[in-house]
Amino acid sequence: MVNPQKNSYNIIWIVTLLLAMFITLFPLFWTIISSLKPAGEIYNLNLALSEWSLDSYVIIMTQYPFFRWILNSIFVLVCVTLGNFVVNTVSAYALARIPCKGRNVIFLMILIFMMIPGQIVMPSIYFI
Numbered sequence: 001m002v003n004p005q006k007n008s009y010n011i012i013w014i015v016t017l018l019l020a021m022f023i024t025l026f027p028l029f030w031t032i033i034s035s036l037k038p039a040g041e042i043y044n045l046n047l048a049l050s051e052w053s054l055d056s057y058v059i060i061m062t063q064y065p066f067f068r069w070i071l072n073s074i075f076v077l078v079c080v081t082l083g084n085f086v087v088n089t090v091s092a093y094a095l096a097r098i099p100c101k102g103r104n105v106i107f108l109m110i111l112i113f114m115m116i117p118g119q120i121v122m123p124s125i126y127f128i
Helices: 004-035 055-063 066-097 103-114 118-127
Strands: none
Touching: 066 103
């Protein structure tokens, strides 16, 4: 027999997850819909498309160095990822194998700094 309390808990959990999914995915949906609108209708708050237009994509591909921007982003991504991999591997090995007095404190500080999102630190980079 199904427990009614567990069933109502599952329904509340599913509704909460669906609401979180909607809140998370709505900006992506809005961006895609806005990118397919003609230039005059972008600021129209209507979600329905009266007509589709790929002009924005054509402009970005032909009038701007879009593929250069993509290659620059990939280059930065690869360099940062490899740099992080090397530095983190060496520091993890050092913390695991080399005994020292403050090893646990150093490990704790590394974990604390890893938990700070990059968006929090970014404004201070531009204000200096």
